[in-house]
Amino acid sequence: MEIEECFFPDDLLYSPEFNTWFKNIQKNLYKIGITSLFSSYLGKIIKINFKPLFSIIEKEKNICTIESVNKFEGIKLPFKVKLIEINEKALDKPKIINDDPYNEGWLAIIELFEPESSLTVLKDVKKENENVKKLINFLKIKCLKYVPDYHLYEIGVECAAVITKLNELFSKINKGEIVLLVSDDPTAYVEMVRWTDQTKNELLDAKKEGNLWYILTRKKDD
Known part of the structure; x- marks a missing residue:
């Protein structure tokens, strides 16, 4: 669905607080990435650095950092995870995160430590429509079809x-x-x-x- 021209696929779960999405791929394994909203906020991404593979990432600690032309941000998750795999293509060509944040621009695959309690903090975007609108307006973000160079x-x-x-x-x-x-x-x-x-x-x-x-x-x- 689109909210203020920012796109959010309906089949994903979201952490609006941390601007991340989650897709279950196998039991306790989830593919994660950043939202189109956060991609637009960052602007052109030029570098990404991950924690070492198989690291244990505590709740609300950085799993990676993203550097854009004008910003430097840590990507945090709302629960404890283990880093299982990273997207090598995103490391090699960071702007793919801007160009295709929900598909080829995914960030990592993680394993949840406490799946039942962890999943309760993730949101269905259809139920977060008004909160997302407020965030977009607060940050004064304009979502474009493509993030310009x-x-x-x-x-x-x-x-x-x-x-x-x-x-x-x-x-x-x-x-x-x-x-x-x-x-x-x-x-x-x-x-x-x-x-x-x-x-x-x-x-x-x-x-x-x-x-x-x-x-x-x-x-x-x-």
Whole structure:
């Protein structure tokens, strides 16, 4: 389900306090990860460090730390666990946690020490709708379909000047990287459709809130 444009799969359990999700894979084993809400809060993730494999992680202690471009956060769990497996792909390419937090961007597999009591603290997101809304509004989080690698905030700038800056930025970034453009130019969307058509870069998403356009584009792969 979506809450304030942040996506939460219905088939998972959540710890809203710690912004984590849990999926049972075998008896007392659970796959875990961070929510799309927390991914958006962190921004582009550049590094993740785990506790040693098979460590015992006490309640409300870090199982790993995540470093993004602007933030450094510890990932805690609401109960005692044993770290069974880590996602090597996330270690190698941390931004996959942003790009696909509920699937390829999972963090780890854990074993619960006290399954019955532990599971009582996890929540069904459908029953936490209002609390999640309050958290999103409190943190002033905007969930986008993709977490951008770069931002262009062009307020009060004519579209011709914005296009010049885009061309300059896209000449420097890597293939597949994503740029978020925020513009108050009323023609921004039309101009970006024209620009992506001409350059063959990909227009991923566009939405207007108030007088601002939020436009996501990705550099072409070839």
